[in-house]
Amino acid sequence: MASFVPTSEETLEDLRHYTEDRLVDVACLDCLARVRVKKNSDHQTSVQWSAEARSACQEFVRRDQRPGGRDVHKPCTRLMASIDDAVRAGDVPVGAYDGY
Amino acid sequence: MTDTRMLDQGTTPIRFARGWHCLGLASDFADGKPHAIHGFGTKLVVWQGANGELNVLDGYCRHMGGDLTQGEVKGDHIGCPFHDWRWGGDGKCKEIPYARRVPLRARTQRYETVVRNGQLLIWNDPEGSAADHDILPPELPDVMSDKYTPWSWHTKEINGSHCRELIDNVADMAHFYYVHFAFPTSFRNIFDGHTATQFMESKGRPDTMGGGYGDENSTLKSVATYYGPSYMINWLEVDYKGFVTEVILINCHIPTGPDSFLLQYGITVKKPEGLDEKTCAYIAERYTESFGDGFLQDVAIWENKVAVQNPLLCEEDGPVYQLRRWYEQFYVDVADIAPEMTDRFEFEVDTTKANEYWHAEVAENLAKRAAAEAAAPADA
Ligand code: FES
Ligand SMILES: [Fe+2]
Numbered sequence: 061m062a063s064f065v066p067t068s069e070e071t072l073e074d075l076r077h078y079t080e081d082r083l084v085d086v087a088c089l090d091c092l093a094r095v096r097v098k099k100n101s102d103h104q105t106s107v108q109w110s111a112e113a114r115s116a117c118q119e120f121v122r123r124d125q126r127p128g129g130r131d132v133h134k135p136c137t138r139l140m141a142s143i144d145d146a147v148r149a150g151d152v153p154v155g156a157y158d159g160y
Numbered sequence: 161m162t163d164t165r166m167l168d169q170g171t172t173p174i175r176f177a178r179g180w181h182c183l184g185l186a187s188d189f190a191d192g193k194p195h196a197i198h199g200f201g202t203k204l205v206v207w208q209g210a211n212g213e214l215n216v217l218d219g220y221c222r223h224m225g226g227d228l229t230q231g232e233v234k235g236d237h238i239g240c241p242f243h244d245w246r247w248g249g250d251g252k253c254k255e256i257p258y259a260r261r262v263p264l265r266a267r268t269q270r271y272e273t274v275v276r277n278g279q280l281l282i283w284n285d286p287e288g289s290a291a292d293h294d295i296l297p298p299e300l301p302d303v304m305s306d307k308y309t310p311w312s313w314h315t316k317e318i319n320g321s322h323c324r325e326l327i328d329n330v331a332d333m334a335h336f337y338y339v340h341f342a343f344p345t346s347f348r349n350i351f352d353g354h355t356a357t358q359f360m361e362s363k364g365r366p367d368t369m370g371g372g373y374g375d376e377n378s379t380l381k382s383v384a385t386y387y388g389p390s391y392m393i394n395w396l397e398v399d400y401k402g403f404v405t406e407v408i409l410i411n412c413h414i415p416t417g418p419d420s421f422l423l424q425y426g427i428t429v430k431k432p433e434g435l436d437e438k439t440c441a442y443i444a445e446r447y448t449e450s451f452g453d454g455f456l457q458d459v460a461i462w463e464n465k466v467a468v469q470n471p472l473l474c475e476e477d478g479p480v481y482q483l484r485r486w487y488e489q490f491y492v493d494v495a496d497i498a499p500e501m502t503d504r505f506e507f508e509v510d511t512t513k514a515n516e517y518w519h520a521e522v523a524e525n526l527a528k529r530a531a532a533e534a535a536a537p538a539d540a
Contacts, residue, residue, distance in 0.1 A: 064170055064324070064469065064488065071168045071470040078473065078481040079500070100475045101510045109504035114352075135350070135506055156475045 077160045083108055084153070086146045090138040092116040097143055100156035105143065107135070170469030172322045172418050176200045177490035178285040179354070179388035180296060182412040184424060185313050186280045189214055194238055196229035198422065199414040200284055204271070205229045209236030215249030216282050218269035222253070249273075278304050278311060279410070279426070281391070287493055295354045297387035303408060303428055309444040311410075313426040314452060321462040323390070323413050323421040327487050329458065330358045330386065331478035333509045337518055339457045341365045341374025347509040349479055351486040353502050357385040367525040373454060377401050389490035390414070398447070406430040407447050411455075423459075427451060476514045479507040 066072060083096035083106070093113040098106040114120060119136040146152050183189075183197050183206060195206040196219060203219035205228040213236070219229045226242030233239070237246040237254050246255040251270030253262050271282035272291035277300050283291035302308060318326075329335070336344040342362040350357045359382070366376035373380060377400055384394035394409040410426040429444040431437075471480050482505050489501035 064173055064484070064491065066168050066170050066469045068166065068168045068470070070166075071170070074470050074472075075481055075485075078479075079485065101513075103508070103510035103512050104475065105506070105508045106479065107504075107506040109352075109506075111499060111503060114504050159473045159475055159477070 081160055082153070082157065084151065086143050086152065088117070088136075088139045089142040089145065091118050093136075093139060095139065095143075097146070097152050099147065099152055099154045100160075102154060104156075107139070107143070165472060166470075167466065168469040169467045172324075172467065173491045174418065175286045175491060176284060176415045177389035178287070178289075178494075179283070179390060179490050180274070180281045180291075181284055181390050181414050182410070182424060183216070183280045183282060183414065184315070185311055185426070186214060186275045186278055188313070189280060192233050194229050194231055194233060197414065198416045201417055203227075203229060204282075205231075205238060206280070207233050207238050209233065209249065211236050213249055214273050214275065214280055216271040216273055216280075217247055217249070217251060221245060221247070222266060222268045277410075289494065295388060297391050297393060300393070300408060302430075306431075308408075308428045308430055309440055311426040311428050312444055312448040313424070314448070316423045316425075316455065316459065317416075317420070318413075318423055318459060318462065319420045321421070321465075322419050322467060323415050324484070324487060325462045325465070325467075326411075326413060326421070326423065326458070327356075327386070327389075327483065328480060330356055330384070331480045331483040331507075333360075333478045333511065334476065334514065335458075335461075336360070336362055336373060337365070337514070339461060340454055341368040342380070343515055343518055344509075344511055345515060347478065347511055349483070349507045349509075350504070351479075351482060352504040354388050354489070355385050356483060356486050357383065359383055365522055367522045367529065375400070375450070384409075384411075389487065403432075405432060405443065405447070407451075409451055423455065425451065425455060476510060478509050479505070482507065 083098050085094055086097045087094045093116040095113050096108040117136050117139065119138060147154065189195050189206045190208045192208060197204045197206055204216055205219040206214065206216050208214050217228065219227060221228055221240040221242060223240065223245050224242055226240040228238050228240055228247065231239050231241045234246060237248050239246050244257050245253050247268060248254045249270065251268050253266030256262055271284065274281045274296060276296060331349055333344050333347040336342050342364050344360055344362045346361040348359040362373055362380045364373065364375040364378050368374050379399040381397040382394060384392055386392045390413050392411040394411060396407040396409060398405045398407055408428050413421045413423045415421045427444065427448045429447060431440040473480065485501055489497045
């Protein structure tokens with residue numbers, strides 16, 4: 061069934077730029093999760109998880125067992141530390157290309 | 161000419177989102193009378209039966225199309241004003257007072273109901289699936305007890321905009337400065353499964369008279385999560401001149417047509433220790449007013465903008481495309497939900513540069529204002 065439908069091909073190209081371009085793999089140093097990361101600047105970070113990585117993260121497994129409140133949505137501190145390490149090691153390029 | 165960027169306005173969906181939708185405070189429907197709520201391209205009838213259950217059906221009788229919202233509650237059932245067919249909350253016709261028997265096919269559209277946090281929620285699914293109780297919004301501890309003020313509940317009809325405009329706010333960092341007159345000092349999004357969350361810290365601008373987010377004496381810490389397509393819980397910690405208040409804001413809506421929706425919002429305030437009831441009620445009313453004003457600031461934008469399928473973003477913007485990818489899951493058949501729609505995605509917005517520029521702009525505005533006041537002394 062039709063949903064939000066773009067009327068131009070270029071829109072699909074934009075969608076790809078903003079959601080898929082320049083993501084690089086980063087592995088968590090504490091568990092088996094592998095995510096894709098992008099940094100447009102020092103203070104900006106995008107983290108794209110997969111279902112596989114999501115279930116590999118022990119921190120989330122622990123939190124998912126607790127009843128739903130506002131804490132279940134916070135980032136995993138171990139993964140964030142792993143990303144910081146990868147950035148320091150130069151494995152994640154920092155900087156944007158025309159807004160993405 | 162070929163370099164000109166075109167706005168792709170796209171086409172909006174012809175279906176309504178799958179998920180839980182809030183119709184309002186349960187107590188507002190509990191008077192034994194039928195109530196009309198416009199939603200999902202039709203009119204719904206809501207009533208409480210003698211057994212205390214809240215029921216929701218399509219508002220139009222399957223006999224000859226009578227308007228059930230103008231009927232009468234008879235026992236547990238709703239009687240149609242046209243020929244008095246009696247409909248039950250399970251969608252079946254229970255009785256036709258003048259007939260030997262009820263036709264076997266006398267079944268109408270019913271909506272499964274749940275009362276959560278004092279509000280009536282219904283399940284909508286164009287595919288007709290059973291309600292998914294695992295994805296209900298969480299229960300809010302102590303809300304509805306005397307530790308919190310009673311819900312202050314309000315509605316606002318929005319015409320000419322698809323409800324996705326409202327959802328876009330989740331990822332829109334910069335509009336908090338321009339539309340809501342606040343500096344967003346920290347801004348983060350997490351989309352995961354059926355939830356989408358915005359974490360924000362903000363401080364009011366001193367150069368504007370904005371209520372809500374925009375009071376220069378207040379600092380906000382806000383966590384706002386959509387549980388499904390239409391029901392958001394916003395936990396707010398408001399620090400007003402050092403006095404901290406916990407506020408819970410419900411922001412929900414019912415789509416009424418392809419480009420209209422009914423916005424509903426409710427506010428409850430955790431009663432500060434040592435304050436009497438009257439003062440607590442006063443504080444709650446002030447917050448209700450100021451966050452209500454905040455919604456009106458958004459409405460003014462929506463009423464005049466166009467739909468955009470291809471937003472053009474800068475480095476300081478939030479993840480609008482990923483947010484919409486998440487939102488899409490509620491508009492496709494369950495079998496067509498792609499992994500990327502529900503896969504967890506986290507985004508931290510860089511607010512440092514934006515705040516530098518904004519602070520400079522505000523300083524300039526204040527200097528201009530001071531100069532104008534000095535030039536024209538106020539009347540005695
Ligand atoms: S139309 Fe409702 S009873 Fe006839
Ligand atoms: Fe807004």
